[in-house]
Amino acid sequence: MTKLLPRRAFVKTGSLASAAVFASSAPRVHAGENNLLRIGMVGCSGRGRGAVLNAFEADPNCKLVAVGDVLPDRTQKTVELFNKVKPDRVDIKPDHVFVGLDCCKNVAQACDVVFSVEIPAFRPWTLKAAVEAGKHIFAEKPAAVDALGVKVAQAACDEAKKKKLNLVSGLCWRYDPELQEIMKRIHDGLIGDVVTVRECLLTQHGFKRPVAQGDTAMQREIRAWYNLRWLSGDFIVEQTVHAIDKGLWALGDKFQPLSAFGVGGRMSRTAQPDRGDIYDSMGVGYNMAEGRTMNTFCRQQQNCWYEYDGYVVGTKGYTNTVGKTVVMCDLNGKVLFEQKRLRLKSSYVEEQRALFTAIRSGGAMYINNGDYMCRATMAAILCRQAVYSGNLLTWEEAMQTGGIDLSKLNLNSEPPIQPDEKGRFKIPVPGLGEVWHTVVR
Numbered sequence: 461m462t463k464l465l466p467r468r469a470f471v472k473t474g475s476l477a478s479a480a481v482f483a484s485s486a487p488r489v490h491a492g493e494n495n496l497l498r499i500g501m502v503g504c505s506g507r508g509r510g511a512v513l514n515a516f517e518a519d520p521n522c523k524l525v526a527v528g529d530v531l532p533d534r535t536q537k538t539v540e541l542f543n544k545v546k547p548d549r550v551d552i553k554p555d556h557v558f559v560g561l562d563c564c565k566n567v568a569q570a571c572d573v574v575f576s577v578e579i580p581a582f583r584p585w586t587l588k589a590a591v592e593a594g595k596h597i598f599a600e601k602p603a604a605v606d607a608l609g610v611k612v613a614q615a616a617c618d619e620a621k622k623k624k625l626n627l628v629s630g631l632c633w634r635y636d637p638e639l640q641e642i643m644k645r646i647h648d649g650l651i652g653d654v655v656t657v658r659e660c661l662l663t664q665h666g667f668k669r670p671v672a673q674g675d676t677a678m679q680r681e682i683r684a685w686y687n688l689r690w691l692s693g694d695f696i697v698e699q700t701v702h703a704i705d706k707g708l709w710a711l712g713d714k715f716q717p718l719s720a721f722g723v724g725g726r727m728s729r730t731a732q733p734d735r736g737d738i739y740d741s742m743g744v745g746y747n748m749a750e751g752r753t754m755n756t757f758c759r760q761q762q763n764c765w766y767e768y769d770g771y772v773v774g775t776k777g778y779t780n781t782v783g784k785t786v787v788m789c790d791l792n793g794k795v796l797f798e799q800k801r802l803r804l805k806s807s808y809v810e811e812q813r814a815l816f817t818a819i820r821s822g823g824a825m826y827i828n829n830g831d832y833m834c835r836a837t838m839a840a841i842l843c844r845q846a847v848y849s850g851n852l853l854t855w856e857e858a859m860q861t862g863g864i865d866l867s868k869l870n871l872n873s874e875p876p877i878q879p880d881e882k883g884r885f886k887i888p889v890p891g892l893g894e895v896w897h898t899v900v901r
């Protein structure tokens with residue numbers, strides 16, 4: 461049986477453990493004059509702009525020096541915006557503005573820290589380019605959208621370890637100080653050995669990103685990326701990966717799912733082509749080693765119950781993880797620990813603080829979040845494939861589901877997935893495979 465992640469991936473992924481391993485052969489900090497760290501953005505995204513502002517807050521001596529995107533209007537808007545709001549933290553020369561599907565290669569050459577904040581499908585190839593250029597990385601989630609991409613991403617993360625390049629993942633719950641405290645108590649055994657986890661991400665957002673007019677066919681689909689499976693991975697991979705990672709973390713990062721099954725569909729996301737080919741609801745059961753289980757429910761529909769919390773059951777008690785109040789109880793309901801979530805610190809800023817502190821430590825505080833980032837992404841892909849197929853799917857089978865090699869595309873390529881002449885995308889239907897959607901609204 462082949463496994464994505466070697467046993468060592470489950471031993472310890474924390475920065476302190478890694479620091480001990482890597483401290484002896486620490487790399488030189490890639491900082492220029494006055495110890496300035498230069499940031500390059502791949503993808504002029506909303507989150508990316510936020511992440512750079514978070515980095516400015518976390519580290520007083522970093523600057524944005526390069527940007528890249530596939531859409532020229534996005535690079536232009538980003539340069540204008542930063543020059544307006546943070547003129548002293550920006551130094552983007554005209555020849556450091558790049559446009560193209562592979563702009564990551566140029567951005568990586570022009571900076572010290574690559575921010576991989578483009579749409580998810582291209583992330584594996586940005587990670588690869590950044591590591592080849594020898595640069596530190598901030599990588600938004602997810603790591604990829606298909607099994608092929610996860611393999612490329614994991615290989616890049618492993619290579620980053622060899623080169624002592626720091627890599628922080630945008631799975632930001634990991635940097636939430638209040639959740640860190642809850643996880644520490646779980647891992648210290650307050651509720652015993654964790655046997656089952658339930659994660660919910662039931663939201664009401666519709667995320668309408670219409671297939672716009674103009675540009676090339678590729679750019680049109682990229683503008684509509686969220687609703688297209690080949691670009692976002694579906695909402696379970698794009699968004700629920702946060703919750704899945706939280707569940708795997710509660711299990712101590714010691715287990716990857718053995719298999720999964722699930723149900724799901726498109727109940728409200730029906731309009732074509734604007735609502736693309738992704739689902740809006742899924743419920744999945746994971747089977748883990750030693751009889752453990754994890755369940756995940758996610759939904760993006762209006763006027764329904766909102767829930768974004770985790771529920772962890774151990775041999776001695778139970779707890780939720782991120783509600784307004786977190787209450788840890790023993791099996792008789794006696795409260796063992798209570799935490800009112802005050803959100804005094806932003807996990808977005810804390811993740812940047814961790815990255816820049818690690819870079820400046822010259823190896824002593826080395827960080828590489830690649831293992832849990834790729835594991836959670838692949839677990840989300842396993843869910844999606846199990847739901848689409850209507851089958852019980854093993855981890856190994858999901859790893860064989862392949863994917864699209866985006867490194868071979870350019871802006872003038874025909875998008876690999878396109879609607880038919882009526883503007884309909886093929887939709888996966890459990891038990892039936894991929895069929896043309898029958899409703900056009």
Ligand SMILES: NC(=O)c1ccc[n+]([C@@H]2O[C@H](COP(=O)([O-])OP(=O)(O)OC[C@H]3O[C@@H](n4cnc5c(N)ncnc54)[C@H](O)[C@@H]3O)[C@@H](O)[C@H]2O)c1
Binds near residue numbers: 563577
């Ligand atoms: N951690 C979080 O809480 C959080 C929150 C929001 C978004 N995100 C993640 O951040 C990323 C960006 O999301 P967003 O909603 O801000 O996106 P967005 O739609 O605002 O921007 C995405 C940008 O990426 C560009 N792009 C597409 N392909 C590219 C390529 N090959 N090279 C360079 N640029 C490319 C697009 O043209 C677009 O400008 C996604 O991975 C998303 O999942 C994370």
